[in-house]
Amino acid sequence: MNRVRPRPLRKESLTKTSTVETATGQPEEAELIRRILAGERELYYDLVAPYQRMAYVSAFSVLRNEADAEDCAQEAMLKALRHLADFRGESKFGSWLVRITLNESKMKLRKLRPAQYESLDEVSDSEDGDYVPDTLSDWREIPSESLERKEVREVLQDAVRRLPEIYREVFVLRDVQNQDIASTAQVLGVSESVVKTRLLRARLQMRDLVAPLLKHSNVFSRRPVRKGTNPWR
Amino acid sequence: MALTCKELWREVSNYIDGTVTAQEREELEKHLAQCKHCTALVDGVHNIVVLVADGRTFKLPTGFSERLKERLRNEM
Numbered sequence: 001m002n003r004v005r006p007r008p009l010r011k012e013s014l015t016k017t018s019t020v021e022t023a024t025g026q027p028e029e030a031e032l033i034r035r036i037l038a039g040e041r042e043l044y045y046d047l048v049a050p051y052q053r054m055a056y057v058s059a060f061s062v063l064r065n066e067a068d069a070e071d072c073a074q075e076a077m078l079k080a081l082r083h084l085a086d087f088r089g090e091s092k093f094g095s096w097l098v099r100i101t102l103n104e105s106k107m108k109l110r111k112l113r114p115a116q117y118e119s120l121d122e123v124s125d126s127e128d129g130d131y132v133p134d135t136l137s138d139w140r141e142i143p144s145e146s147l148e149r150k151e152v153r154e155v156l157q158d159a160v161r162r163l164p165e166i167y168r169e170v171f172v173l174r175d176v177q178n179q180d181i182a183s184t185a186q187v188l189g190v191s192e193s194v195v196k197t198r199l200l201r202a203r204l205q206m207r208d209l210v211a212p213l214l215k216h217s218n219v220f221s222r223r224p225v226r227k228g229t230n231p232w233r
Numbered sequence: 234m235a236l237t238c239k240e241l242w243r244e245v246s247n248y249i250d251g252t253v254t255a256q257e258r259e260e261l262e263k264h265l266a267q268c269k270h271c272t273a274l275v276d277g278v279h280n281i282v283v284l285v286a287d288g289r290t291f292k293l294p295t296g297f298s299e300r301l302k303e304r305l306r307n308e309m
Contacts, residue, residue, distance in 0.1 A: 041309055045302055052298060057291050070294055074301050078308055133242060133274055142280055147289040156281075156290050175285050200246040206285075207277040 029093055037085055044084075048077050051094050054177050055101045061172035062105035063112075064161045072108050076101035095179075095187050102169065102187070131201045134208045142214060152214070159209035163202055170195055171202035236264040241271050249279050 032047045048055075055076055060069035080087075080097050087096055146152045163171060173184040174195070181199075185192045241264050247253045248261050265272050284290060 045305055048301075049298070052301065053288070053291070053293050056293055056297065060291070066294055070297060070300070074297075074304050077301065078304060081305070081308065131242075142284060144284065144287055147284065147287050152284075153290055156285055160285070171285075175282050176291055178286055196246065200243070203246055203249075203278045203281060204242070204274075206281045207274070210281060211277060 030089065033084065033087065033089075033093070036081075041081070044081050047093070048080070048097070051097050052077075054094060055097055057172055057176050058098045058101040059105045061160070061168050061176075062102060062109055062165070068108065068112065069105075072105050073101055076104040079104065091186060092183070095183055098173070098177075098179075098187050131204050133204045134211070155210060155213045159206050159213070162209055163205055167198050167202035167205060170198040171206065174199055175203070236260050238264075238268060238271055241265075241268075242274070245275055245278050248275065249282060 029047065032043055036043050036047065052073070055073040056069055059072040059076070060066065063069050063072060076097065080100050083100075087093065142152070160168060160172065160176075169188060170184060173179045173187060174181065179187070181192050181195050184199075185195045188195070241261055244253060244257065244261060248258070253261065265275060
């Protein structure tokens with residue numbers, strides 16, 4: 001397997017289809033940022049390419065609409081370019097970009113659908129009152145191969161759309177984007193214990209939202225959950 | 234004292250993320266071994282976590298990267 005990474009090429013970056021893998025290589029990312037700030041702005045796509053999906057899903061988590069999410073995620077990436085000199089490297093570039101994207105998305109939501117924006121703060125995540133999950137004794141594993149089917153993807157996407165905002169943003173950062181608890185807390189400006197509380201409720205609600213929609217679908221495997229077993233371990 | 238279902242619900246996320254202590258895990262699994270509702274709950278939540286983490290669930294719209302490159306070109 002060829003492990004050699006392509007070097008970013010001046011002038012050609014925006015036309016390349018492959019990108020420098022920066023998401024896991026912070027020194028390389030820092031070097032890219034330095035070069036962009038030094039004038040090689042055409043390298044910016046290489047910097048943001050690994051974070052396109054992250055930005056898009058972040059915008060989707062607020063706007064819940066594909067077209068608005070794309071527009072807003074791309075606007076956030078342009079804004080990050082304009083303000084790149086303000087990035088201090090105290091957090092990961094990806095976390096900084098997600099914060100910008102979430103802020104842009106909330107501003108856009110306020111502009112597009114003010115009534116919906118006003119309702120964002122209505123859900124409280126106080127510790128009072130535990131969420132009581134639905135009783136389901138016959139949950140069956142949904143095989144990951146079922147994600148090839150649009151119907152299954154839409155059920156999951158729709159369930160995410162239906163989560164209250166404060167749960168949705170935590171769920172998307174942690175479970176869709178695979179950010180850790182500390183990064184999620186940092187991006188959202190809340191404590192790790194708040195992230196954990198919201199994540200638990202989001203996951204339980206997701207399970208309750210998805211199960212009835214897929215219950216009568218044949219996407220379930222025919223293998224019933226065996227009493228006392230945890231099949232993923 | 235044995236865990237109640239409600240106590241288990243509070244730990245579902247931590248259990249799935251593997252952030253419970255060995256003793257907590259033992260107590261949770263003791264409860265799961267005898268409670269089919271909680272087993273179904275844990276399995277269901279775990280399944281959700283696996284499915285949404287799959288890149289196929291939230292894909293970038295077709296042409297997203299090309300449109301981004303175009304906007305960046307216009308910005309340069």
